[in-house]
Amino acid sequence: MAKTSGKAKKEAAKRNEYGRYKSWFWTIFAIGISAIVLLFLLASWGVFGTMPTFEELENPETNLATEIISSDGKSLGKYYNENRTPVKFEELPDHLVNALVATEDERFYDHAGIDAKGTMRAAVYLGKRGGASTITQQLAKQLFTQDVSQNFVGRVLQKFKEWIIATRLERQYTKEEIITMYFNQYDFLYQAVGIKSASKIYFDKEPMELKPEESAVLVGMLVNSAYYNPVRRPELVEQRRNTVLGQMAKNDYITEEERDSLQQIPMEIKFTPQGHDEGVATYFRVYLQGFMKDWIEENPKPDGTKYNIYRDGLKIYTSIDSRMQKYAEEAVHAHLANLQKEFDKQNRNNKTAPFRDISGEEREKIIRDAMRRSERWRILKEQGKSNEEIAASFEKKTQMQVFTWKGNKDTVMTPKDSILYYKSFFNAGMMSMTPQTGEVKAWVGGINFKHFKYDHVKQGKRQVGSTFKPFVYATAIDQLHLSPCDTLPRSLHTIEAGKHNNQNDWTPKNSDGKYDGMLSLKRGLAESVNTVTARLIDRTGPKPVIDLVEKLGVDTREIPEVPAIALGAAEISVFEMVSAYSTFVNEGVYVKPMIVSRIEDKNGTILYQHVPETRDVLSKEAAYVTVNLLEGVTQFGSGTRLRGDWGVNDPYYKAIMTGYPYNFSNSEIPIAGKTGTTQNQSDGWFMGMVPTLATGVWVGAEDRAVHFGSIRYGQGAAMALPIWGLYMKKVYADPQINVPKGPFPRPEVVTIQTDCSSYGKAASENEDSLPDELDF
The missing domain is CATH 1.10.3810.10 (Biosynthetic peptidoglycan transglycosylase-like)
Structure with a gap:
């Protein structure tokens, strides 16, 4: 009995102990579950840190890059804090x-x-x-x-x-x-x-x-x-x-x-x-950034705050065609790399290289001025360094990465030597535009944005040389109803002091030294004869020419009202020149260049839609006759290099004419254009137009003292025209771009004679004797 009672007690004790364990288990489990639930509740209430609201969950705040989109739907780049x-x-x-x-x-x-x-x-x-x-x-x-x-x-x-x-x-x-x-x-x-x-x-x-x-x-x-x-x-x-x-x-x-x-x-x-210094259309993207800054100032959000291109995820639809932009950049790179090679070769024995026609003292002054304008000088000056200490730092070798035509290169040189190194490079500005719509299709502001920040399309202005002459001819056609077949003496012509605000007698000379006989206007422009242009501006006066240029979209505030402007001393940007020439192709109607077609927010809502800005500048007939004159440049003048393979075996052409021959058919592809060269060959220009595309090219160095030693290599027909030729060959070869090859539009009524067949015959007979320089 006693044994049974003891066994029962032990079993009861075990049951009680099991019950306690079970109770403890469920108690701990319940506490654990309650703790987890409590933690969830506390977390959801924000005790452990702020939790997102319903609105934040609905619209999570993120930095969205603003995307730049080409007219053919490709991404050109972005503006961002986070890409x-x-x-x-x-x-x-x-x-x-x-x-x-x-x-x-x-x-x-x-x-x-x-x-x-x-x-x-x-x-x-x-x-x-x-x-x-x-x-x-x-x-x-x-x-x-x-x-x-x-x-x-x-x-x-x-x-x-x-x-x-x-x-x-x-x-x-x-x-x-x-x-x-x-x-x-x-x-x-x-x-x-x-x-x-x-x-x-x-x-x-x-x-x-x-x-x-x-x-x-x-x-x-x-x-x-x-x-x-x-x-x-x-x-x-x-x-x-x-x-x-x-x-x-x-x-x-x-x-x-x-x-x-x-x-x-x-x-x-x-x-x-996809850094801001890399990719396509880098110079264009910087200009577009300024456009957007102005637009944002004038167009706030509905709540009054300003848009932010670095985080609001806007979409900017531009006029740039990614394919044409690529071809333009390739053409600039290909020709300037070739041009630079020839320039460096000719500079090997030049004691003032890369400069010409200056003294050693002038060379040192250019370098000193560049040092004082440099970012290095500014930073050291802010650090309290003396001018002597800063100048000495430019003589110490340092590691740096420099631009070369084969890519960036790590090297060691003094900052002073790097200034001379970069001074030696030729640069370029190029813009291509549809005259009828104002759409800018390609924009190349320089050879490498990382190393050369200055934009030579919109920011830079350089003397335009003979590319200004068509404005004089257009004024004469519009005012005096002159024909391309009308003739003027090639002889010297003096505009006396006191006439047309002229302070001194002005007697321009022809670059070929010829002053005999009579010339038609078509031949005068094709061969860029200075004396013929001087006679025309003497008859029209400089003010009507300036008035026309202003209507064509050029800032004329710095252009003096004197006859000498006829030969191109005025400084004008590539942007202005292309829009001005486009007006001739567009039957006398100026269309303001357009770079943005529309802007959308991140939800696709249209915030901006481009509205064309146009104005009538010339009659259809005057514009057509001017284009007819400019066609003569590629038929009889310096632009003939675009047509055949004349001089193809000349070592000069092999050295300088990148991609030559271009072989644009005279019958299939009408080309109106004008070359231009400034004093001492410091600036080379070519303005080229086909019926649906106007393109301008400038080539030169940062300092005007950096130039070729002869007009043979330094003229616009050698420096700038090859870029146009390379670019247009690729454009015409791309079936997706589909640039038509038809003739320039002709008005229904043309009272001015444009068929100068007798001149065309004479020019073709003398083609092999064309002088090297026709565009000075």
Whole structure:
């Protein structure tokens, strides 16, 4: 009995002890659950840090780059603090989305923001068999919880916040929207924020153009873009890419055969940085930046605040054609690299190189002035250095990266020597425009924006030489109803002091030294005979010429009202010259150049729509006759280099005429144009027009003392015309651009005689005896 009682007591004690354990278990479990619930509640109430509001979840605040878009739909560049341009889900290829889900969140379509199975696995194995963060949690972290605490408690609280935000995001957005936001948000390094920037920077493609193996590279970077860096660790990234492809096969997005095939493809990265100094149309983008600054000042948001091009995600649709821009940049680079080679060759024995026709003292003065204008001088001056100390610093060798025609080069030289080095380079300004609409199709402001910031299209103004003469001829045609067939003496002509505000007698000379016989106006302009132009401005007076030039869009405030302007001493920009010449092609109607067609906000709402600005300047007949005169330049004058292969075996042509012969058919492609050369060959110009495109080219150096020693090499027909020829050959060869080859438009009624067939015959007979210089 006693034994039975003792056994019962022991069993009762065990039951009581089990009950206590059970009670403690459920109590601890309840406390744990309550604590977790409480933590969730406290986190959601913002106790552990501010939580996003409903409005913030609806419209997450991100820095969106403003994108510059060409007329043919290509991205020219961006303005940004963060280089992020959002895409829509429809713009993402299926294999990119599948790679993301297979690698980062296999059960993405089955959970509501938190993967319970993944979370339990991570807790049991302490993350050794994979993490538990879903795509939605990673998005929550990127959007709202980027600052991660370094201590354990902080990381736990951070995770609670991510869970809460993730579940809210799942309620707020569809799965497709979450994937899209994730791809738009991630930073892929090198200013590649978001999948669109990453596709462009690493593969020079739009996201939809990515191949499966390329998508796998970008998805592989998502785990840690700094570690899996395609530029610095290509072998590691290729291994990671293959892991992603394996995950795609595991989740049945691709077959095992496709996996094996894709893994065998060598990884090819086409690294294309999108910094502000790189890419296409760099000079244009800087000018556009100023345009946008003015537009923003005049067009505030509905709430009164100002737009920000660095974070508001605007889309700027421009007139630039990406293909024509590419051809223009290629033409400038090809010819100037060739021109520079010849210039350097001719300068080998020049003691004042790269300058000519100056003394050693003048050379040193140019260098001293450049030193004082430099950024180095400004910075050292702000640091309190004396002028002597600063000047001495320019004599000390230092490491630097300099521009060469074969790419940037690391070297060691003194800052003073670098000034001389950069002074020696020829530069260029080039603009191409559709006369009928004012659309600027190509804009090349220089040879390399990183090293030469000055824009020679709009910012720079240089003497235009003989390219000014058509304005004198157009004034004479408009006022006096002259014909291209009318003749004037080639002989010397003096405009006496006191006439037309002329302070002294003015007797210009012809560059070829010929003064005999009579010349038709067509021949006078084609051969750029100075005495003929002088006679014309004597008859019209300089003021009507200036008035016409002003109506053609040129700033005339610095152009003096004297006869000597007829030969091109005025300083005018490429931008102004192209718009002025375009008016002749557009039947006398001036159209203000247009660079922006419309501006949209990030939602696609149109904020700005271009409205053309036009005005009648010349009659249709006067404009047509002027174009007819300018056609003579390419038929009988210095522009004949565009037509045939005259002089093709001349060593001079091989050395200087890049891409020669151009072989533009006289019957198929009408070309009106004018070359121009200024004093001492410091500036070379060519203005060329076809019926639907007007293009201007200027070539010269920063200092006018840097020039060729002879007119043979330094004239506009050798310095600038080849760029036009190379550019237009590529434009005509591209069927997608489709520049028509028909004749210039002719008015229904033309009372002025333009058929000077007798002159054309004489010119063709004397073609082989054309002088080297026809455009001075």
